[in-house]
Amino acid sequence: MLIVKDLTIRTADFDILHSVSFKITPGKVKVVVGESGAGKSTLGLFLAGILKPGLSWSGRVLYRGREVDPLGEGWRGRIAGLVLQDPYSSFDPRRRILYSLMEPLMVNFSLTKREAEEKALFWLQEAGFPEEKSHYYPHQLSGGLLQRAAIAAALVLEPELLVADEPTSALDPPLRAGIRELIKKISEGRGVLYITHFMEDALFFGEDYLVLYGGMVMEEGPRLLHPYSKLLLSSVIRPGKGLPEVKGFSPHPSSLPRGCPFRPRCEMANHRCYHLPPSRKIGENVVRCWNVP
Amino acid sequence: MSLELLDVEKRLGDFYLKGVKLKLSPGDTLGIVGASGSGKTTVFKILLRLLRPDGGTYFLDGMDAFKMKRRQFSRLVQGVFQNASKALNPRKKVEFLLREPYLIHRDLEVRVEELLEEVSLPPQILGLFPGELSGGQQQRVVLARALALQPRYLIADEPTSALDPTVQVQILRLLKEVQRRRNMGLVFISHDINQVLYMSQRLLIVLSGMVMEEGRLEEIMKNPSPYTLQLLSPRALREREGGACPFYRLCPSAGPKCKQELPPLKPVGKEHWVRCHYL
Numbered sequence: 339m340l341i342v343k344d345l346t347i348r349t350a351d352f353d354i355l356h357s358v359s360f361k362i363t364p365g366k367v368k369v370v371v372g373e374s375g376a377g378k379s380t381l382g383l384f385l386a387g388i389l390k391p392g393l394s395w396s397g398r399v400l401y402r403g404r405e406v407d408p409l410g411e412g413w414r415g416r417i418a419g420l421v422l423q424d425p426y427s428s429f430d431p432r433r434r435i436l437y438s439l440m441e442p443l444m445v446n447f448s449l450t451k452r453e454a455e456e457k458a459l460f461w462l463q464e465a466g467f468p469e470e471k472s473h474y475y476p477h478q479l480s481g482g483l484l485q486r487a488a489i490a491a492a493l494v495l496e497p498e499l500l501v502a503d504e505p506t507s508a509l510d511p512p513l514r515a516g517i518r519e520l521i522k523k524i525s526e527g528r529g530v531l532y533i534t535h536f537m538e539d540a541l542f543f544g545e546d547y548l549v550l551y552g553g554m555v556m557e558e559g560p561r562l563l564h565p566y567s568k569l570l571l572s573s574v575i576r577p578g579k580g581l582p583e584v585k586g587f588s589p590h591p592s593s594l595p596r597g598c599p600f601r602p603r604c605e606m607a608n609h610r611c612y613h614l615p616p617s618r619k620i621g622e623n624v625v626r627c628w629n630v631p
Numbered sequence: 632m633s634l635e636l637l638d639v640e641k642r643l644g645d646f647y648l649k650g651v652k653l654k655l656s657p658g659d660t661l662g663i664v665g666a667s668g669s670g671k672t673t674v675f676k677i678l679l680r681l682l683r684p685d686g687g688t689y690f691l692d693g694m695d696a697f698k699m700k701r702r703q704f705s706r707l708v709q710g711v712f713q714n715a716s717k718a719l720n721p722r723k724k725v726e727f728l729l730r731e732p733y734l735i736h737r738d739l740e741v742r743v744e745e746l747l748e749e750v751s752l753p754p755q756i757l758g759l760f761p762g763e764l765s766g767g768q769q770q771r772v773v774l775a776r777a778l779a780l781q782p783r784y785l786i787a788d789e790p791t792s793a794l795d796p797t798v799q800v801q802i803l804r805l806l807k808e809v810q811r812r813r814n815m816g817l818v819f820i821s822h823d824i825n826q827v828l829y830m831s832q833r834l835l836i837v838l839s840g841m842v843m844e845e846g847r848l849e850e851i852m853k854n855p856s857p858y859t860l861q862l863l864s865p866r867a868l869r870e871r872e873g874g875a876c877p878f879y880r881l882c883p884s885a886g887p888k889c890k891q892e893l894p895p896l897k898p899v900g901k902e903h904w905v906r907c908h909y910l
Contacts (some may be wrong), residue, residue, distance in 0.1 A: 373795040510666035511865040573797040575825040584797045587767050
């Protein structure tokens with residue numbers, strides 16, 4: 339449905355994303371994982387139609403076979419919806435929830451008030467938001483409920499792509515599971531790009547990963563084979579298992595090591611890793627590594 | 632020797648922290664877990680004397696902590712903060728930041744190099760500003776600074792929550808190592824129960840300013856309250872209107888009694904207290 343080819347996003351001094359390519363299929367949640375500095379949020383915001391000032395981009399984005407400009411007219415909100423980490427900053431604090439959802443419908447689709455209300459209530463219900471609270475203001479709601487409203491707000495214009503940038507990070511664990519399941523439901527018939535640094539979240543969807551390190555795609559596909567993916571997996575703390583050992587930390591995108599950026603932390607690294615490995619096809623995965631068998 | 636809170640209360644606007652009781656001996660770790668807004672950070676601030684409670688007492692080795700001299704208190708209790716970048720003066724180099732405690736406590740021998748080694752930082756870092764360090768390195772500097780005065784008790788409020796999961800486990804490992812080596816009492820506050828389980832021998836589980844469960848780790852794990860169970864294995868829950876019990880809103884095993892009546896904190900084991908009608 340959506341194909342991204344050789345996407346590079348750069349500041350004046352360095353590249354945040356290096357020639358990133360991947361595709362999004364409806365019905366599957368594309369989970370983007372990686373540590374801070376990997377470029378996850380920059381990628382998500384770009385696909386939702388937002389590029390921070392001072393950044394420039396090159397590459398190609400194909401949507402339903404046609405080349406598009408995500409920063410252009412009609413993309414943001416219409417084709418790609420966005421859910422952010424903090425639901426309280428996603429709403430106008432002076433507006434009731436229902437109105438916040440109705441407004442884009444009235445402005446974009448010239449719906450009447452009644453039509454807009456009906457539609458907004460439908461999406462609130464889809465997102466598991468209780469109808470009787472639709473007249474509340476954002477500050478009267480818990481983070482979990484407000485995040486559901488934020489998801490409804492992102493869906494109200496019926497975008498075909500939903501970008502969710504760490505939608506569970508600001509929520510308490512008992513509420514996280516509910517939001518994950520909601521996103522899963524939404525992905526039926528729609529493309530979803532789900533950004534997270536929680537491996538628990540990633541494993542929950544677990545069908546289509548995009549692993550970023552230092553702004554490069556280390557791996558794409560249904561499995562986690564790359565040594566970096568293994569390192570991320572090993573950092574999950576499980577009850578009764580003791581604490582995993584994790585070496586090193588992720589590099590700043592302005593000072594990547596030579597060759598494979600993961601080389602200094604990699605247990606499999608050898609002399610070949612001083613040259614950047616190409617992306618190889620292994621089963622259904624595409625892996626950027628010399629040494630994965 | 633122990634650090635002890637007795638029936639501590641604090642009102643902050645709508646938020647009311649009530650009846651918090653805890654005890655910690657050197658060498659032990661007490662983990663405090665709870666959702667956001669449950670009062671974890673309020674307890675942290677009281678333990679560091681940054682907030683004065685409305686009621687109750689805070690004993691440090693038998694003395695009233697709020698009547699101690701600042702100097703004496705600092706030698707006993709030190710804190711590690713959630714946001715390391717905000718806990719370090721951005722205009723001072725690491726070397727100064729680590730020397731600063733010794734400028735006040737002149738009777739102590741200056742041991743900057745040993746401190747660095749203890750938190751596994753290279754000496755080159757001394758010449759850098761905090762802004763030039765990664766999040767994990769910053770948190771190591773915060774820890775080194777806290778250790779400079781050789782405190783008997785260390786209070787850590789979400790020391791890893793601003794870090795990547797990969798770096799989190801490194802900091803946790805370090806914290807546990809340092810605590811064992813120095814035989815400190817550690818209060819470890821986190822919203823992540825798996826971290827707390829790894830770090831602690833005792834647990835204090837809070838929600839909406841109330842203690843929901845308290846006791847020895849093994850006893851709690853044998854028979855956890857519905858709230859703790861939910862923290863241990865999060866599942867999607869239906870939200871309902873709030874009731875008297877703070878967990879009524881999400882509790883899967885709530886009965887009609889839970890809506891009307893706040894359960895008391897009652898003992899269910901030798902060292903295990905629970906606030907639940909149905910346990």
